[in-house]
Amino acid sequence: MLSIKNLHASIEGKEILKGINLDIKKGEIHAIMGPNGSGKSTLASVLAGREMFEVTQGEIIYEGKNLFDLSPEERASEGIFLGFQYPIEIPGVSMVNFMKTAVNEQRKHRGLEPMSSSDFLKLMREKKELVELDAGLANRSVNEGFSGGEKKRNEIFQMAMLEPKLSILDETDSGLDIDALRVVANGVNKLKSPENAAIVITHYQRLLDYIIPDFVHVLYDGKIVKSGDKNLALELEEKGYDWLKKSVVTS
Amino acid sequence: MSVETTDIDVKDKFVELYNNNQDILKKGAPDYINQIRDEAFQKFKKLGLPDKKNEDYKYTDIKSLFNNGLKTFLSPKDIEFNVDDIFKCDVPDLNTEVIILLNGWYYNREKQLAELPGGAVIGSFQKATEEYPELVKKHFNQYADNEKEGLVALNTAFVKDGIFLYVPKGAVIEKPIQIINLLMDDENDFTQHRNLFIFEENSQASLVVCDHTLSTSNFLTNSVSEFFVDKNASLDFSRIQNEHNGSKQVSHLYFYQEKDSRINTNTISLHGGLIRNNINVLLNGEGCENNTLGLYLTDKGQHIDNHVFIDHAKPNCTSNQLFKGVLDDYATGAFNGKVLVREDAQKTQAYQANNNILLTDDATINTKPTLIIYADDVKCSHGATVGQLDMDALFYLRSRGINEKEAKLLLMYAFAHEVIKKIKIPALQERIHELVDKRLRGELSRCNFCYMNCK
Numbered sequence: 001m002l003s004i005k006n007l008h009a010s011i012e013g014k015e016i017l018k019g020i021n022l023d024i025k026k027g028e029i030h031a032i033m034g035p036n037g038s039g040k041s042t043l044a045s046v047l048a049g050r051e052m053f054e055v056t057q058g059e060i061i062y063e064g065k066n067l068f069d070l071s072p073e074e075r076a077s078e079g080i081f082l083g084f085q086y087p088i089e090i091p092g093v094s095m096v097n098f099m100k101t102a103v104n105e106q107r108k109h110r111g112l113e114p115m116s117s118s119d120f121l122k123l124m125r126e127k128k129e130l131v132e133l134d135a136g137l138a139n140r141s142v143n144e145g146f147s148g149g150e151k152k153r154n155e156i157f158q159m160a161m162l163e164p165k166l167s168i169l170d171e172t173d174s175g176l177d178i179d180a181l182r183v184v185a186n187g188v189n190k191l192k193s194p195e196n197a198a199i200v201i202t203h204y205q206r207l208l209d210y211i212i213p214d215f216v217h218v219l220y221d222g223k224i225v226k227s228g229d230k231n232l233a234l235e236l237e238e239k240g241y242d243w244l245k246k247s248v249v250t251s
Numbered sequence: 252m253s254v255e256t257t258d259i260d261v262k263d264k265f266v267e268l269y270n271n272n273q274d275i276l277k278k279g280a281p282d283y284i285n286q287i288r289d290e291a292f293q294k295f296k297k298l299g300l301p302d303k304k305n306e307d308y309k310y311t312d313i314k315s316l317f318n319n320g321l322k323t324f325l326s327p328k329d330i331e332f333n334v335d336d337i338f339k340c341d342v343p344d345l346n347t348e349v350i351i352l353l354n355g356w357y358y359n360r361e362k363q364l365a366e367l368p369g370g371a372v373i374g375s376f377q378k379a380t381e382e383y384p385e386l387v388k389k390h391f392n393q394y395a396d397n398e399k400e401g402l403v404a405l406n407t408a409f410v411k412d413g414i415f416l417y418v419p420k421g422a423v424i425e426k427p428i429q430i431i432n433l434l435m436d437d438e439n440d441f442t443q444h445r446n447l448f449i450f451e452e453n454s455q456a457s458l459v460v461c462d463h464t465l466s467t468s469n470f471l472t473n474s475v476s477e478f479f480v481d482k483n484a485s486l487d488f489s490r491i492q493n494e495h496n497g498s499k500q501v502s503h504l505y506f507y508q509e510k511d512s513r514i515n516t517n518t519i520s521l522h523g524g525l526i527r528n529n530i531n532v533l534l535n536g537e538g539c540e541n542n543t544l545g546l547y548l549t550d551k552g553q554h555i556d557n558h559v560f561i562d563h564a565k566p567n568c569t570s571n572q573l574f575k576g577v578l579d580d581y582a583t584g585a586f587n588g589k590v591l592v593r594e595d596a597q598k599t600q601a602y603q604a605n606n607n608i609l610l611t612d613d614a615t616i617n618t619k620p621t622l623i624i625y626a627d628d629v630k631c632s633h634g635a636t637v638g639q640l641d642m643d644a645l646f647y648l649r650s651r652g653i654n655e656k657e658a659k660l661l662l663m664y665a666f667a668h669e670v671i672k673k674i675k676i677p678a679l680q681e682r683i684h685e686l687v688d689k690r691l692r693g694e695l696s697r698c699n700f701c702y703m704n705c706k
Contacts, residue, residue, distance in 0.1 A: 048650050076652035088647040092665025101661065102651035109652065141665075142647075158651060 001026050001063060001197055002166060008057035009046050016042040018222035019058070024166070027194040031208055031233060032201045034219035035241040040201045041085055043219070044170040047199075048082035049075050062166070076102075077109035079165030079196075083155040083172050090142040095154075098142050099124065099161050106162065127160040131187045149180035156187040163191075167198040173207035185210030205237035218244055261317040262299040268323060269408060275325045276409065284380050284410065287392050291407035298401035310585035310617050311527050311556040313402070316499050321441040321471050325411070327356035330435055332465070350374075350430045355444035355472070356412045358433070364415075369422030371456075372415070376445055379415035386417055390449055394477045394505040394533070403503050406443045406475040413444035413474070416458075418484075420451040427457040427487070427676050434472070434498060435465035446476035450484040450512075457487035459679060462523075464494040472500040482536065483511040487675050491683065492520040496553060499525035510536030510565075517674050519683055520547040520555055521690045527556045532570070534561070534596075539568040546670040548690050550579035559588040561603075563596040566626075572603040575670050577663050577691070578614035586618040590633065594625040603633040608640060608666055663691050 007020040016039045024030055034040050046053050047060070049072035060067040063078065070078065090098070103123075104114040115123070124138060131153045143151050152172050159167055169188070173181055188198065188211055200211055208216075208230060216232040217224045225244060226232065236244070269276070269292055277285045300317070301308040330353060350373055351358035357375030364374030364382060372383070380387050397404045414430055434442065450456060464470060480486050494500065500523060506514055520526050532541050547555045561570045572588050586605040607616045620633040640662050648658035667687050674680040 050646055071655070072646065072649040073652050073654045073658075076650055082650050084647065084650075088641075088643050090641075090644045090647065090662070090665060092668040093648075093661050097661070098648070098651070101653050101657065102648075105654060105657065106652040162651065 003061045006058035007055065007060065009042060009053045009055045011053050016222055020224060022217065022224065024197050024199065026197055028215065029198045029200060029211065029213045031213035031216045032199060032219055033216060033233060033236060038219045039222045040219055041170055044082055044168045044201055047168055048072060048080065077106045081159050081162055081164035081167045083159060083167065083169040085170040087143050087151040087155055089144045091144045093142050094139060095142055096138045099158065103161060123161065127157055130160050130190060131157045132183050133157050148175045149177065152176055152180065152184055156184050160187060160191055165196045169198065170201045171203060173202055173204060181207065182210060205233045208233045220244060261314065265405060266296060272325055281380050281384060283384065283388055288408055288410060291397050291404045294397050295401055295404035295408050298404055300401050307558065311554065313501065316471055316525065319439060319469055319471065321439050323441045328436065332435065350414060350428065352414060352432045352444055354434055354436060354440055355442035367424055369419065369424060371418045371422050371424055373428065374415055376413040376415040376447055377411055383417065386449060387447065390477065390479045391447055394479065394507040395475050395503065400503065402473050402501055403475055406445060406473055409443055410445045414446040416448045418450045418454040418456050421453045423454065424456040427459050427679065430458065430460045432460065432462045433465055434470045434494065436468050437466065439469040441471045443473045448476065448478045450480045450486055452481045453483050455485040457676060460490045462492045462494050462500065464498050467495065467497065470498040475503045478506045480506065480508050480512045480514055482509045485513045488514065488516040489674060489679060490518045492523050492526055494523040496522065496524040496551065498523055501527040503529045504531065506532045508532065508534050508536065508539045508541065511538040512536065513540045515542045515675060516544065517670065518545040521686060523553065525554045528558065530559045532561045533564060534568040534570065535564050537565050537567045541570040542673065543572045544670050544673055545574040546667055547576040547584065548687065549582035549584060551582065553582045554584065556585040561590045561601065563590065563592045563599045563601060566595060566597045566599065568596065569600040573670060574605045575666060576616065577608045577610065577666065578616055579610040581613040584616040589621045589623065590631065592624040592626050592629050592631065596626045597628045599626060599629040599631065601631045605635040607637045608663065609637060660691050664688060
């Protein structure tokens with residue numbers, strides 16, 4: 001589904017990603033862990049098409065297409081979803097209007113008719129329950145005045161609405177208490193299917209108690225320095241990132 | 252009868268026009284009006300038209316507007332059009348009988364004054380000077396500033412027609428009254444209408460005023476409106492400015508508020524080559540509330556200049572000013588908002604904000620929010636912002652599959668929404684919502700007519 005080869009990316013001349021290689025197949029969940037500043041969020045942004053990052057080398061093939069040929073909105077319509085670490089507040093744009101526009105724009109991209117209002121509202125109701133979001137949310141402006149937990153649940157709600165093929169969750173767990181974490185993880189697990197895949201970016205092993213990854217990768221200084229199964233996350237939890245930093249230096 | 256105003260010294264032209272046509276101007280007007288007219292003429296002779304050295308007109312070149320070969324008509328011209336063809340109104344909850352001014356003259360010459368529920372009267376200002384001399388005498392030219400504003404003195408000197416509205420004590424007019432200023436001629440006109448609105452104690456009304464051009468000629472309008480809002484009366488006033496880009500208008504609104512009165516105004520500027528709005532509010536009694544809001548959406552070479560002055564003369568009053576604008580292409584604009592809190596006006600609450608989005612590097616806005624406070628126990632704030640669309644928000648929307656153009660529209664609409672949501676009449680709010688959406692999409696220019704034109 002996704003193949004990243006020797007990806008280098010920089011911002012304002014400073015190289016952040018220094019040669020990432022990663023292959024993701026349908027049905028897989030990949031966890032990417034790493035200390036602050038290792039490039040986790042940059043990788044997520046590059047995948048979603050954030051223009052402030054400049055890709056200097058390498059390629060990303062997604063579903064047979066060169067990802068760099070696609071605008072952020074085309075990537076979304078092709079099934080890529082980014083759950084933001086810091087969801088943006090947009091006063092004046094209601095959640096309903098936002099989601100309705102997004103769903104219908106994506107449908108248009110796929111050559112489908114816009115969804116009727118009643119079907120749309122029904123879909124919203126269903127998906128809201130999945131992440132236990134307050135019923136009053138729909139009429140509020142996007143993320144405006146939402147608590148930290150509500151914002152993260154709102155990300156999962158949007159993911160549920162848009163049914164992406166590849167979800168990238170950027171530190172969706174940080175800042176959540178354990179109840180909110182369960183709700184978020186539960187949402188992700190329910191949306192999992194043999195047809196889609198997910199990249200779960202996290203700083204803490206805790207999330208991986210709830211979302212069981214097929215692979216764990218450790219990102220350090222812009223490179224994947226270690227890959228393994230879910231046990232790698234436990235090892236990291238136990239030994240800390242310093243263990244890894246040392247092993248990188250020595251190897 | 253018409254005279255062209257092409258010369259550089261426009262003031263002299265108007266002086267000549269006045270001197271040579273006094274008989275036409277004064278004919279049919281009562282003596283008390285003509286006396287005020289003569290006084291105003293003398294003031295105009297002294298003041299002339301404001302130039303750019305005048306601090307209040309620094310960003311809008313008024314004088315050059317007059318060098319356009321415009322004609323001034325001292326009596327109404329016969330211009331035929333079928334009202335029903337143009338205004339097939341489907342907005343519910345608005346008074347279906349629309350009041351029309353055509354080139355500054357009351358359009359319905361057959362019935363120049365009409366009764367509204369509760370003993371209210373609406374119609375031609377000219378007719379009202381004859382039929383309601385006591386009311387007109389009491390309020391006409393009492394609130395407008397002829398001392399400093401040459402344009403107001405000019406309007407007063409040439410006063411003929413406009414709208415007269417009288418809402419007596421305790422009357423509540425449930426349905427909003429719609430007034431349409433139409434400009435239509437095959438010649439380039441300079442028009443000046445004069446409106447007088449009187450709202451007595453405990454009365455309540457809402458007004459919707461739309462400015463429209465129905466022909467492609469160049470127009471220049473210099474209008475003056477006076478609003479007297481008595482104790483505990485309530486007025487909602489919305490204005491939609493939607494003239495073509497060859498037209499220019501300067502409007503002067505004077506709101507006089509008595510104790511416990513409430514006024515909400517929304518000035519929505521959608522189209523027009525040059526728009527200068529002077530909005531003056533005098534809070535002359537305790538417990539008044541005033542909300543003065545505006546939204547302007549401009550592009551190409553349009554110019555918008557909003558000039559607001561709120562005078563807190565008495566204690567315990569609240570005022571809110573919010574003006575928001577989106578400027579595209581090489582459009583230019585200015586905002587000048589002044590709040591004066593006089594020494595007596597303790598416990599004043601006054602808020603003022605002007606927010607702008609510039610969509611290009613060539614669009615410009617000059618904004619000057621000012622507070623002048625002489626009282627010591629007040630709550631006041633002011634601020635202005637000039638910025639671009641929020642790039643983080645834009646990316647967030649695009650990352651959900653919304654294309655860039657649509658995402659920008661959503662953000663601009665969200666920006667404008669803060670003003671639109673304050674419009675009190677639901678049907679009107681909805682209509683303005685649609686209009687703003689169309690305007691932002693660049694589709695409105697196709698619709699040259701009134702927003703009521705629902706064909």
